[in-house]
Amino acid sequence: xxxxxxxxxxxxxxxxxxxxxxxxxxxxxxxxxxxxxxxxxxxxxxxxxxxxxxxxxxxxxxxxxxxxxxxxxxxxxxxxxxxxxxxxxxxxxxxxxxxxxxxxxxxxxxxxxxxxxxxxxxxxxxxxxxxxxxxxxxxxxxxxxxxxxxxxxxxxxxxxxxxxxxxxxxxxxxxxxxxxxxxxxxxxxxxxxxxxxxxxxxxxxxxxxxxxxxxxxxxxxxxxxxxxxxxxxxxxxxxxxxxxxxxxxxxxxxxxxxxxxxxxxxxxxxxxxxxxxxxxxxxxxxxxxxxxxxx
Amino acid sequence: xxxxxxxxxxxxxxxxxxxxxxxxxxxxxxxxxxxxxxxxxxxxxxxxxxxxxxxxxxxxxxxxxxxxxxxxxxxxxxxxxxxxxxxxxxxxxxxxxxxxxxxxxxxxxxxxxxxxxxxxxxxxxxxxxxxxxxxxxxxxxxxxxxxxxxxxxxxxxxxxxxxxxxxxxxxxxxxxxxxxxxxxxxxxxxxxxxxxxxxxxxxxxxxxxxxxxxxxxxxxxxxxxxxxxxxxxxxxxxxxxxxxxxxxxxxxxxxxxxxxxxxxxxxxxxxxxxxx
Numbered sequence: 001x002x003x004x005x006x007x008x009x010x011x012x013x014x015x016x017x018x019x020x021x022x023x024x025x026x027x028x029x030x031x032x033x034x035x036x037x038x039x040x041x042x043x044x045x046x047x048x049x050x051x052x053x054x055x056x057x058x059x060x061x062x063x064x065x066x067x068x069x070x071x072x073x074x075x076x077x078x079x080x081x082x083x084x085x086x087x088x089x090x091x092x093x094x095x096x097x098x099x100x101x102x103x104x105x106x107x108x109x110x111x112x113x114x115x116x117x118x119x120x121x122x123x124x125x126x127x128x129x130x131x132x133x134x135x136x137x138x139x140x141x142x143x144x145x146x147x148x149x150x151x152x153x154x155x156x157x158x159x160x161x162x163x164x165x166x167x168x169x170x171x172x173x174x175x176x177x178x179x180x181x182x183x184x185x186x187x188x189x190x191x192x193x194x195x196x197x198x199x200x201x202x203x204x205x206x207x208x209x210x211x212x213x214x215x216x217x218x219x220x221x222x223x224x225x226x227x228x229x230x231x232x233x234x235x236x237x238x239x240x241x242x243x244x245x246x247x248x249x250x251x252x253x254x255x256x257x258x259x260x261x262x263x264x265x266x267x268x269x270x271x272x273x274x275x276x277x278x279x280x281x282x283x284x285x286x287x288x289x290x291x292x293x294x295x
Numbered sequence: 296x297x298x299x300x301x302x303x304x305x306x307x308x309x310x311x312x313x314x315x316x317x318x319x320x321x322x323x324x325x326x327x328x329x330x331x332x333x334x335x336x337x338x339x340x341x342x343x344x345x346x347x348x349x350x351x352x353x354x355x356x357x358x359x360x361x362x363x364x365x366x367x368x369x370x371x372x373x374x375x376x377x378x379x380x381x382x383x384x385x386x387x388x389x390x391x392x393x394x395x396x397x398x399x400x401x402x403x404x405x406x407x408x409x410x411x412x413x414x415x416x417x418x419x420x421x422x423x424x425x426x427x428x429x430x431x432x433x434x435x436x437x438x439x440x441x442x443x444x445x446x447x448x449x450x451x452x453x454x455x456x457x458x459x460x461x462x463x464x465x466x467x468x469x470x471x472x473x474x475x476x477x478x479x480x481x482x483x484x485x486x487x488x489x490x491x492x493x494x495x496x497x498x499x500x501x502x503x504x505x506x507x508x509x510x511x512x513x514x515x516x517x518x519x520x521x522x523x524x525x526x527x528x529x530x531x532x533x534x535x536x537x538x539x540x541x542x543x544x545x546x547x548x549x550x551x552x553x554x555x556x557x558x559x560x561x562x563x564x565x566x567x568x569x570x571x
Contacts, residue, residue, distance in 0.1 A: 014476045018387025021380045025446025030406040036417035110314035116555040118505035120523040121544045124530035181567040251412040272413035
């Protein structure tokens with residue numbers, strides 16, 4: 001009895017020992033800085049000279065037009081980006097899931113390839129592909145789709161489109177891999193039964209594939225949302241936030257506030273909490289939507 | 296029948312277009328690295344013969360070798376430490392499972408929702424403070440780049456999920472043989488879980504090799520910069536030499552592309568395993 005208890009105690013201590021490094025690391029580099037950011041958000045000043053200013057930063061947030069632009073840009077990326085990426089990824093994976101398809105592994109590898117590039121490297125490549133005398137314009141002009149070059153990078157509207165195209169290129173294959181592997185776990189007899197019942201491809205997709213893939217669609221939509229809300233590398237390397245602030249994202253605004261303009265760490269922390277809040281709210285909404293459809 | 300055939304044709308045409316769009320930037324980047332800047336602007340799509348010239352210009356105008364070395368140091372050390380910490384924790388949470396540790400686990404998972412943008416400023420201030428008494432781990436050091444990246448809830452979660460498949464009888468066998476608990480982990484668990492470690496290593500190495508924002512914040516001198524910083528600087532220069540820049544991008548992409556092609560199966564298994 002007694003030895004059993006002490007063994008339990010020993011095991012319990014061993015358990016804590018195994019996880020201790022991870023707990024220390026996450027507390028030190030995630031939770032402690034989060035708390036620091038919260039305290040910082042009530043302070044203002046230049047560089048290291050910060051003093052407590054209460055809710056001033058939060059008041060500033062509501063009248064800050066650059067912040068408003070950054071938020072609306074980020075949401076524009078989100079609203080177009082996430083659905084396009086998910087639908088395209090799903091569509092491609094359903095086509096690729098056909099075992100009679102030839103060159104399957106070639107198509108799969110090719111479409112997944114963009115995911116191995118670094119965000120910085122592909123951004124620089126896209127910046128040149130979409131420059132006014134770049135390959136994309138030359139290609140479109142040769143096909144007579146357009147008469148004169150589109151100002152992809154320097155026009156406020158087209159610059160946003162360029163960012164969206166770039167991000168779609170980079171991440172669609174990433175989502176596709178998740179769908180593809182879940183599709184392979186679906187029992188083919190379900191589709192056969194549906195075909196016998198006279199269901200066409202369209203009905204099969206919406207009545208069988210989508211419902212069965214729902215957990216993975218939820219997972220990819222949440223990770224894509226979190227990723228898009230933090231978008232930085234592409235903006236920094238394709239447009240630098242310009243023209244004007246036309247492509248500025250929230251992360252880039254935080255970076256500028258901290259390290260580019262005269263550094264205001266307090267206000268930067270306040271802006272960064274807006275992303276935390278958005279991620280929480282959007283994740284809850286996505287869980288709710290998925291949960292309700294689950295019935 | 297005709298309808299099925301039309302569907303077939305559509306599938307091939309559609310997938311070919313998507314594959315072309317996916318591959319073209321790689322093709323263009325490779326071809327451009329062998330062409331002079333003027334030819335790149337003209338839209339030349341045939342391989343040229345000036346790759347070595349571009350490469351030499353790159354060596355002369357940048358700290359390429361040093362940046363590659365810095366990236367290698369950061370990525371290798373980060374990967375080793377991250378795998379060690381992540382696997383110890385994943386193993387600990389699964390093998391010594393208790394209610395209180397489950398609560399701790401769920402709290403750690405919450406850190407996955409925290410955006411890096413929210414951590415950037417406090418982390419920078421933390422390392423600036425550390426610089427005062429321990430300059431070797433403060434601002435502008437490799438240690439400062441590495442430290443915040445080595446504990447990730449993702450890896451803890453990943454190892455815990457995979458530990459569920461680890462045969463528990465092997466634990467008992469180890470205990471009967473008189474191995475200590477850490478001995479079981481090192482001598483039985485680690486060798487058994489080789490493929491899990493391989494998948495985790497690829498994902499961690501890639502994200503570390505490609506990390507941009509935190510090194511951009513914390514590294515301040517050219518001799519400390521990593522490959523993504525070097526490319527970003529080249530890309531934003533006023534008179535870009537396109538051939539040279541593409542050469543740099545090819546060299547920077549090569550390590551991760553090679554890792555991907557050799558270990559494609561593990562990589563995909565790792566990504567998918569992470570959500571099962």
